[in-house]
Amino acid sequence: xxxxxxxxxxxxxxxxxxxxxxxxxxxxxxxxxxxxxxxxxxxxxxxxxxxxxxxxxxxxxxxxxxxxxxxxxxxxxxxxxxxxxxxxxxxxxxxxxxxxxxxxxxxxxxxxxxxxxxxxxxxxxxxxxxxxxxxxxxxxxxxxxxxxxxxxxxxxxxxxxxxxxxxxxxxxxxxxxxxxxxxxxxxxxxxxxxxxxxxxxxxxxxxxxxxxxxxxxxxxxxxxxxxxxxxxxxxxxxxxxxxxxxxxxxxxxxxxxxxxxxx
Ligand SMILES: C[S@@+](CC[C@H](N)C(=O)[O-])C[C@H]1O[C@@H](n2cnc3c(N)ncnc32)[C@H](O)[C@@H]1O
Numbered sequence: 001x002x003x004x005x006x007x008x009x010x011x012x013x014x015x016x017x018x019x020x021x022x023x024x025x026x027x028x029x030x031x032x033x034x035x036x037x038x039x040x041x042x043x044x045x046x047x048x049x050x051x052x053x054x055x056x057x058x059x060x061x062x063x064x065x066x067x068x069x070x071x072x073x074x075x076x077x078x079x080x081x082x083x084x085x086x087x088x089x090x091x092x093x094x095x096x097x098x099x100x101x102x103x104x105x106x107x108x109x110x111x112x113x114x115x116x117x118x119x120x121x122x123x124x125x126x127x128x129x130x131x132x133x134x135x136x137x138x139x140x141x142x143x144x145x146x147x148x149x150x151x152x153x154x155x156x157x158x159x160x161x162x163x164x165x166x167x168x169x170x171x172x173x174x175x176x177x178x179x180x181x182x183x184x185x186x187x188x189x190x191x192x193x194x195x196x197x198x199x200x201x202x203x204x205x206x207x208x209x210x211x212x213x214x215x216x217x218x219x220x221x222x223x224x225x226x227x228x229x230x231x232x233x234x235x236x237x238x239x240x241x242x243x244x245x246x247x248x249x250x251x252x253x254x255x256x257x258x259x260x261x262x263x
Contacts (some may be wrong), residue, residue: 013076015208017054020112020207020255024056028196031249033057036109037064038136039254048130050095050123051113055081058088062105066107071098093252095123100130107131111140114173124184131257137186138254141174142196149210150238150245156223156231163217177253186255196248203244210235210246 023029033056040047042064042065047059052070054077061068061128069089072078081090095110095117108127114120127137144165151157173180181189198206214228223231239245 004093013074017080018209019205023196026196026198026202028194032194032196032252033060033078033111035192036111036140036252037061037066037139038067039190039252040107040109040136043067043106043136044133045135046104046110047107047168048098048100048105048190050098050108050127051116052081052090053077055085055090057087057109057111058090059085067161071095089235094127098126098130101130103132103135104131105132106135108137109140109228110138112142113251114139114141114177115144115168115170115171118169120170120176120180121183123179124186126255128184128186133257133259135256135257137181137257138252139174139177139181140179140252142248142250144168144171145173145210145248146258147213148245148247149235150243151231152234153231156227160213160217160228160231162211163220163222166258169218174249174251177251181253181255186256187258189253189255192252194250196250198246199244203239203246206246207236207239210226257263 008222017111018142037060045067047061047066047068048212049061049068049070052072056071058068058070069091070081071091071093073094077117091099096119108131114123117123119263131137145162147161149157149161178189211232214232216227217223218228235244
């Protein structure tokens with residue numbers, strides 16, 4: 001059963017925003033967003049950024065001359081987006097119940113969103129409904145099962161990464177983008193994988209994510225408290241001594257809404 005998550009606890013939204021802001025500023029994230037905009041083509045009409053968060057992509061698309069609208073299920077995110085990007089169009093809505101009519105959109109983009117969806121298939125059926133024939137869809141997302149973390153305890157690291165992935169609603173949605181798009185009847189489906197690498201000064205903001213992963217593993221009983229604390233202590237040391245490395249595969253899938261007669 002699909003449920004709308006209209007309200008996120010204040011602490012968790014602040015932590016999420018801080019992490020997204022740190023990631024967004026990273027040059028690899030800038031390149032990835034730029035690539036996602038290129039893959040939208042030259043949209044002849046409205047483009048929706050679904051799960052828009054604080055609205056950065058909506059602002060960047062507008063700078064490129066695209067008529068963009070941000071949609072998010074979270075009221076707090078939409079409030080924040082409106083505060084940060086006054087004048088831009090933001091609407092509350094769920095990925096399976098978008099506030100658009102049939103064929104209203106020339107483009108659909110969702111970045112780091114599908115892993116949060118319990119039913120990605122239903123979201124793509126909705127994407128197809130709101131896209132016009134020939135409209136473009138671009139999905140960007142991380143694969144939570146394949147985070148690469150340099151550590152002196154690789155087996156423990158694997159347990160921690162997988163325990164965190166197991167807490168995510170659809171942790172492997174990104175590797176399934178291609179199949180999901182094909183199953184939903186999209187055409188010209190293409191996939192790229194870009195690796196986000198965090199070392200040096202980019203490492204510090206990622207410690208929060210690793211702490212969450214270690215906590216997840218501890219809570220689910222996959223590692224002991226002592227193992228989690230020892231593992232985190234090593235990662236903090238690595239940040240201090242510039243020996244930290246986190247690499248995350250980012251999947252980008254793009255496709256075209258077919259003409260109605262082949263629908
Ligand atoms: C990890 S954030 C990514 C935000 C933004 N796309 C970015 O790249 O920075 C995921 C966003 O998806 C939103 N979201 C989660 N489930 C959603 C749903 N069912 N429909 C629409 N938005 C959703 C969350 O509220 C959050 O803003």
